[in-house]
Amino acid sequence: MPGIALIRAVVDTSVSAQILKILATGPDAVFIGAASTPAALPSIALAERSYKGRVYHTHGVINRDFLRVGGKALEGIVAPASPFVVAEQLPDSNPIKKPALAYKKSYEAKFGAGSANPFGAYTYDAYVWLNAAIPVALKKGKPGSPEFRTALREALESLKDVAGSNSVYSLSAGNHNGVDQRGRVMVRVENGAFKLLP
DSSP: OOSEEEEOOOOSSOOHHHHHHHHTTOOSEEEEOOOTGGGHHHHHHHHHTTOOSEEEEOGGGOSHHHHHHHGGGGTTOEEEEOGGGGGGGSOTTOTTHHHHHHHHHHHHHHHOTTOOOHHHHHHHHHHHHHHHHHHHHHTTOOTTSHHHHHHHHHHHTTOOSEEOSSOEEOOBTTBSSOBOGGGOEEEEEETTEEEEOO
């Protein structure tokens, strides 16, 4: 029966048995729920068996090592990602593009070309939040005082449409994540790199 097959966390050194069992069902697509380089193993096994259906991964594979380990077997896989990962490919009208490229340029100037990654960009976005909230909090108290801490929390929980390198954030007392649909994109592996899907 056509459908989607699911592969959960991968810790084995071989997934041949699991892949053969999945392929026997004739799935239209396979979703691999694993992270980092071990997640390449099922994709490699599928490619070795000439699987032609769609292969989906989670955002946990969005790193250079995954691409290195999986090599050509990853061509065509699809995964969600932070917009930072494909910042250069975003349209100029996307509010995330400018801060993402600014962070990347600054980081790579210090640590070398290709060193920037979404994990550092998440930390940078915390700086963006604080940079927006601290001036507001300083009007109500001195740093370290109870008044300042309360004012800083309130300022953070009042952020609206603050563009960072991964998302545009709007926080509230009930939402300390603040991410909307602009905080994710879909990518496909093409020629060993992540490419933005339209």
